[in-house]
Amino acid sequence: MKVPHIPSKIKIAIFIAGGLFGIYTALGFYLLPMLVKSKLPALIQQQTGRKASVATVRFDPFSLQLSLQGFALQEPDDRLFVGFDGFFIDINARQSISQAALVIDKVSLNKPVVRIAKGKDGTFNFKDLLKDSNEAEQDDGKVFPINIAKLSMTEGKLDWEDAHFSSPEKETAYPINLVIDNLTTQADKPSNLGLSLELNSGGKLDWQGAISLNPLSSSGHIKLEKVQLPRIRALALQDFVQLDLQGYELFEADYKAAYVNNQFNVNLNQGKFELHDFQVSQNSQDKPLVKMVRFAVQGIGFNLEKHELTVESVAANDADFKAWLNPDGVFSYQPLLPIAKAEEAPGEPVEKTSWSIKVNNIALNNCGLTFEDQTLKKPITITAKPINFQLTNFNNEAGASLPFQLSVGLNETGLIKLDGNTVIEPLSAQIAVDVKDVDLEKFQAYVDKFARLDVINGSLAIDGKLLVAKSAQDKLDIKFTGNTKIADLITRDQLKNKDFVKWENLALxxxxxxxxxNQYSAETLIINKPYARVIIKQDKTVNFGDIMIADKNVEKGKQDATVKAAKNTQTDAQKPKFKLGKIQVIDGSSDFSDLSLILPFAAQIKSLDGGASNISSEQKSTIKVDLKGTAYDLAPVDVKGEISPYLGDYDVTVNFTGMPMPLISSYMVQFAGYKVEKGKMSLELNYKVANRELTASNNILIDQFELGEKVENPNAVSLPLELAVALMKDSEGKIKIHVPISGSLEDPKFSVSHILVDALVNSISKVITSPFRALASLIGSEEDLSTIDFAAGDAVLTKSQISKLGDLAKALKSRPVLKLEIKGAAYQEQDWPAVSDDALYDQLKRIKAAEVNKQGGRKIRAEHVVISDQDYRRLMEQLFAEKFPLMVEKSLLGTLRLVGSKADTSTDEFYAVAKQKLSAIIKPEEQRLKNLAAERAQAIANYIVQKGGIANERVFILDTAIDPAREGNGIVSLLSLKAD
Structure with missing residues (x-):
């Protein structure tokens, strides 16, 4: 088989690609991690000034997975700031390319550790890592597209340290686990969120829901439970709550939150908040102010955007509250109040948005309050238990009616019930009030502050309707209609340990x-079997003054000035208006005693019935009074009439019948030093005052009055009481007196003795101080028979004085027990000028006798010398020239004349001047004046005996007097009366 020939260019390309792949592989697997591990710490230190280290860096250039292990970032003091065991990120390149966004299949952080510390100056340990505001990059508002299939954090740890509080605190949150699925910055693509953490001090957070980054929003369920309240206070509230908190909380709710268009909104549904084993104390050593086993708020609904808060129920069972005023008067709950902040500088007004708040049910069941007042000398404890409170359909919308019921047990026996409806805006309430069996004895310590009085028994009850409303002037309008009663009141004097004031029942x-x-009215005030113990002490003060404790912190002068100023500034509209239809007294009594007397006096007053009606602050009001009783169980007392207190008009009649006078003997001893041996008194008083003019018809009848033995009393009035009795008794042994009597008739039973004695004493004093006026009245005369007038230097009775002596003699005949005393008198200033001529004439007679005796022959005494007119003129010239040489000179004829005048011895003018000057230098002679006074007394006595027909043994001439005390400037001789 023939192998195709590969062109050299392709070989080169393959070789280059293979080389690049090898280089990329080498760079990704080996070189890049090595560079990151070696250069990252140095780069971080260069940027932050802090040391950093990474144990292992791995990177897969084909899967684009990066992992870091053993990362640590230190603080300047070499403590760990941020670290983690492992960080892994898996980037999905293919998806990133296809979605034109950064797609991450997984981001995980294993065992991260963060230490956040706040220093004493309030700065954080990461302050140096924050960019300066001027260097911050500008945000163009575009969101970089990121998709993270799964973001997780496991076994995270947060160490929190706060040293800026007065008591530095630490807390650790561990473990922290976070899982977010499908986190994306794409719009309206929510991600699933799960977060849980635990606090070392106790408490868990469980957050399950969905979160969206574009726009930022979240929904789900959040639960925070068993967070210890002491840790919340220590970590966040030290500067705001100066209290010791105990217990733990539970909070959970379904929520929705979003931040859109710079608006943040939160919705809560089915929320629940609970406090368990809750306690509040001022410090850990003090007794708790508040204790609750459980406080629960259920069905919480919250909408920040709509400003709505709804709550299904608020409940607390078996809560226990303790409160007290410490000795300095500081309230125990004062630390609970927020600390006042300095007022902010004025600026733009902040628009406040009203909230809609609805609570379907608020209930406190079987709660208790214990209050102790430590400001008192004997601290008092008031207990209120059980307290049951129920409020339904609470709504802060304007006009919403809120029905409620409150029941409070007070000090074991008392019960307070309030049942009504209230409206928050505008504030108003209609409340039915029912208070029963409140034991007044429990409040003894408050009575001790102002009275030395023990409250032995007594209970308070109130029933009625209370109306509360806020007026247009933002003031509270409070009204009450109903009744009040204090039953079985007994108070005891701490000084004497005896009953002081008590009654069986007082009902308003x-x-x-x-x-x-400022208006107050009531239909009736009924007092059943009232009693009062009244004592007049030796210093004349009443025992009520001993009972009351004066306020040492208030100077009386300042207090009086303050009260006076307040009255002066009070307008008619501010003055209280009151009206009381009727006061009814049933079977009243009193123990009255007077210890100020030499012979202490005591009496029981009983069977006081009646009262008064139409009591009002109206200026034209008229009070009708009708009282009946008995004094000493013997003498009926009847008081009737009408009183207009503001007009000052009175029409009151008071009658006492058959008052045994020996029962008021002590007062006679105190006044005059005599007991009363016998006698009865009937008293009829009638007062009428109209237009401030008093017309009184006051009649006293004393039958068979006899003085008893005399009692030594240095304070008794030194007056001849026997004389008064002798002047006042008629032929049947009765004394009839018509006198005005002053005194308070508002409660005559309790001042009956004083009224009677004052009447008697005033009448006796009047008779004693003006006995001749009383004597003159017997014959229908208004003359003052106590003095007889004479002309200057004369002892001759004039016709007017003879008529007066005739009336005196006639009156003396009707009172045969009286004796007349006459005291002749002369007055130097008025009488001496009239008798000085006689003294001058006697002086001239002595000069003439001396001349006769000098001539020899038989001696002659001056009183026997007879002076002729010629001798009178000669001796006058001689004596005048001798005594006043500078006032005379000789004329050409050798006769004497007055210097600077033509008057000589041939004129009457010369002798008139000489007589006047010579008389003036003669010193008054006491004996000559006494002789004149004696002549006057003898003239009076002669007429009374010889012409008036009064027996000589009833008339006595006393020693004469020169310049005795007198009324006016009349030249009078004084008369006085005595009785056997």
Whole structure:
């Protein structure tokens, strides 16, 4: 057989092709892997500044399969940054050519390791690998066509370190397994995705779904479970949540996500979120603030594009909440509140999109709350359990009605129920309120803050309807209608350990409260069997002052100023308006005692019934009062009338009948130092005030009044009480008094003793301080019989004073037990000028007697000297020239005359000046004035006895007085009365 001849050119081509094939084979299998292994680390280090290494490089130039083993990229400190055990890629050249795209049959990464670390300054360990923004390549927007049949990662590991928190944290995710089938950059070609990972601290992620790169989108199911809450806080929330969290979570949902046209949208369906064994504490050593076995949110639906959130149910069972105020007043939940951030600088307003939120059912079952107030001296604990809450069809759409029910057990005995509907926007609520059996004793520590009072018993109940709405001015409009009651209240004085205030039942019915309008009304306030213990202490203060504890942190002056300023700035519209139809007191009582008296006094007041009606803040309102009771179980008391508090008008009648006066003996001792031996008192008071004018008809009748023994009391008024009784008693032994009485009649039962004694004391004081006025009234006279007037320097009774003494004598005859005392008086300033002429005349007589006695012969006394007119003028000239030499001079004829005047001894003017000057230099003589006073007293006594017919033994002249105290400038002698 003949072998065909092969042309030399073909041989050459075959040889060249074979050579190229050999070279390609050599390059692919040997040279390229060797170059990659030797040059890749150096190239990486050149580009990144980091050391890199590759253990093995394999490349099949015919199948285009590349594998790398043992790759490692180090950090500047030589720690591993990125590494893997093996990397494999299988490129399908034929398909790549036919599809005009990079087609890869398989990409696998085995045991990759990545270490990501965040430093204290917040920078990451790969910061140096990132390109500068100015050097970044421009993206033309075109997507390079890539098809990967299968992309997988097995046993991946991620090490996370975060040192920028105050407490550095580490976490490892291992293993990480990822499988993606048919990954492509072609449009609308989804790929199947499967991702799972586990955290070393506990927790798993399972992600199954589909993913598309062009456009970027994904759908499927994601599940994250048993992630420990302490790790979530430590790794992500240290700077935001300063709390200790315990428990683990579960979250899973079907989802759809897409990023199209620079818009990101996420849809969730059938979502579920759960917290298990959940606890929140301020730190790991503290008791938990919140404990929940399970908190579940079921049926979560979420649409970011439409801004919709729907939830089938939110439930928590057997949750336990603990809260407290620490001694500094810091609330235990304050750390839960978000940390306030600094306000951002003003800029373009951010448009906020409203969300639609719907929750079909919210339920809290058998939950509990324990609250402790540590700010109190004795910390108080309030328990609320069980708490059951049900809210259905929650919807934040405007006008949506949300029905709810809340039931809270309070301190074991109490129960609070709220049942109603609420609307979120605009905010409104209609709630039926029912509060029962709230034990007031449990709140004793709050009472201790302002009163020294023990609450021994008492329970609070409230029922009604509460309306809440937000007004157009963005203010809350709160209204309440209903009733409230406090039953079986007993309070005890901590100082005396005795009952202080108590009642069997207090009910405020028909309440209508409108807070925005500041209006408050009720139909009736009924108090059944009220009791109060009232004590007046030795210092005159009332025991209520001891009970109340003053606020040491508030200066009274500042407080009063603040209150006054607030009142001044309060407009009529801001003032509260109130109305109470009726107050009814049933079988009231009180223990009253007065320890300020020398003889302590105590009495029981019982059987107080009645009340008041039409109580209102209206300026023209009139309160009707009707009260009946008994004082000392003996004396009936009746109070009736009408009061207009804002107009200041009153028409009130108070009657006491047959009050035994020895029962108020203690007050008489305190006032006058006497006990009351005998007597009964009846009192009728009628007050009428109209247009601020008071007209009172107040009558007191005291029958058979007798003073008892005297009691030493240094504080008693030093007045002659016997005199008052003698002046006031009539022939039948009765004392009738008509006097105005001041005092509060709002609650006469509790001040009855003071009202009666004040009336008596005021009347007695009036009689004692003005006995002659009282004496004059017996004869129908209004004259002041306590003084008798005289002319200056004179002791002669005038006609008017004789008439006054006649009236006095007539009155004294009607009160034979009275005695009259007369105190003659003289007044230097007024009487001495009138009697100084007599003193001058006596001085001239003494000069004349001296002249006579000097001549020899029989001696003569001055009082027996008789001075002629000639001697009077001569002696006056002589004495005037001697005492006032500069005021006289001699005339040409040798006679005396006044200097600078023509008046000489021949004129009356000279002697008038001389007499005036000489009288002025004579010092007042006390004895001459006393003699004048004595003459006046004797003139009064003579008339009373001789003309008035009063027995001499009933009239007494007292020692005279010079310039005694008096009213006005009258020249009077003083009279006084005494009683046997």
């Amino acid at each position: 019915n028909g309440m209508d409260v409108d807070l925005p309008a």
